[in-house]
Amino acid sequence: MATYVLIPGAGGESWYWHRVVPALRARGHDVVAPDLPADDDSAGLAEYAEAVVSAVGDRTGLILVAQSMGAFTAALVCARLPVDLVVLVAAMVPAPGESPGDWWANTGQPQAQRAADEQAGRDPDAEFDPVVRFMNDLPPDVVAAAMSRPPRDQSATPFATPWPLAAWPEVPTRFLLCRGDRLFPAEFQRRVVAARLGITPDEMDGGHLPALGRPAELVERLEAYQAESVRHRR
Template sequence: MAETFVLIPGAGGSGWYWHRLVEELDRRGCEAVAVTLPADDDSAGLVEYADAVIEAIDGRTGLVLVAQSMGGFTAPLVCERVPVDLLVLLNAMVPAPGESPGEWWANTGHTQARAEQAARDGRSLAEEDLVADVFFHDVPPEVTAAAMAAGAPDQSETPFTRPWPLPAWPDVPTRFLQGRDDRFFPLEFQRRIARARLGIDVDEMPGGHLVALSRPTELADRLGAYLAFTVDRASIRDGFTQGHPIF
């Protein structure tokens, strides 16, 4: 049952984003597959991103997908093509049928929500640097330095122009985990989107948008708790199926 974490990055598609979390999951005896997406390929859209995830899965079973940010557009496509035990949305975008990632921003009211949160925090969007002050504000300096040395990954505009192709969210257990200190996708904004589009509540944890870089230990703990819950629920279900309720 659910033993492999498949980690889907956001815009830029870099599997490096997950490296600190992979170390933590490995320390706990869990297999983790950090996917790199063809983000710099102008011929690749959301379907091709899903192809890359499935190629990385390489026939494994017992899967927990973890989708960061824009990865929320890709992960459900994977769930339609391979059996997935659990989907975890991490600071993620939640698509509506037929909506492209490029349309998502205006459709969800993201700009206004971000400005309102900045005002509540006493921050000025006009004076903020998107990379340093919004994405990396709580990432350790040495990790930030490594990311800056590697350079920003290229991201093609192609997937932003193509509609999300599913008619509805896939029939797979879904959890939404949100960093309460995310300056890019504010917590209250994400709560509204998750309830409106998925009918679920958001679980929160400390950390900003790049929580896998800033708080990998806490994130691994939360994912482990999700995994344990999924296994326990399956055990209860199987007990009833076999005629032996277990309580």
Template sequence: MTTTFVLIPGAACGSWHWHLPAAELRARGYEVVSVDLPCEDDAAGLEEYADAVVAAVAGRRRLTLVAHSFAGFTAPLVCARVPVDLLVLVAAMVPLPGEAPDEWWAATGHPDAQVRRAGRAAQKAGKGTGAEGVPEAAVPGSAADPFFQDLPPDLAAEAAARWRRQSEKPAARPWPMAAWPEVATRFLLCRQDRLFPAPFLRAVAAERLGVVPDEMAGGHFPMLSRPVELADRLEGYGRATAAR
């Protein structure tokens, strides 16, 4: 049975932000489900985000969930509801029981106030450019852009234009799980990530998951900057899990 990779976007993002590695994995013969979450719906919280993923994978087996950024809050909820072989966190947030996403930044000791404001502005407004209080990040792909600084200018501009409005509701409510799910978990960080710097994520992964993360080059969106390398990583994880 072929592994199905389930690609879950972060805040204010959609399936388009996964389109390059999705195409790469399909070309290699894998099943791919790229999910659009109801991020613009002010009635939808994390439970409804999990509902969307569960509905998208209905009837499928051999699932590898791949969660980017804010999806670190959603993917474990899915693992508690459907059989999952592997959870891969890519430059992702790792919650603790009862912790709201809005509280995560301070609770983890995120080191950069300006980047933190940019990240929160994107989560709340769905804007990749011109976030209030972060004027230097107004140009997608610029050295100050915490999201797309390593993308070609045209791709960076399109990625920013594809931001969706992100409701504040899921960030305001506590993470409802009592513990991390009993599922094999891999963590992949990006060494040039400006939103979640590598030393910061190494500490988060160690303290909250007890793991040493894998690392690759790139900024916060490796699915756009290095889709083939990311597909290689995911394929390797899937093969190692299937061999157990």
């Protein structure tokens, strides 16, 4: 069995994974889903990675699953711990020396989002609405639960922190994009992943938050990756 290490995106809340954790544990896996110090203005990417490393402790057989901005943290964890596999989910793939704040303009995300909105008939200049942008495919009860949680402000500190690695770690890596992602449109992700990781992403239906919107399918994808990883190591 594996140790799944589930790394959240901006906001840093392990709650994001609460529909995935019991399903993985029911299959016999160990699961670590730490909160990140996202509301701490003294914490940058190094502190985010430290939070994950501390939560992992001496566990082995690590599979890191990183959502969105969590990719920046996952790579730093790989530099410190023996990791069998990284799975990036609707993620931001960093470049050497690039901060999460610079990633958006460097990749052309604003233009890609605007084009996707226009093509879908959404107003690209509409006021930001998290339900429209992030939760478009979530069940109503999950949307209600997410919106009822006390707000946790994401500090700007890590967005100004350059990613310190010279290259993506030499760890087997899979990328899973969501075809209905309104933040990182599918065609945009196909381009960025190919350019920065040199791989073709896998694809599933759903929006930016598949652990909340499609947890069963996400778990099946993760389990398939885990089984393939085991075969390759034999």
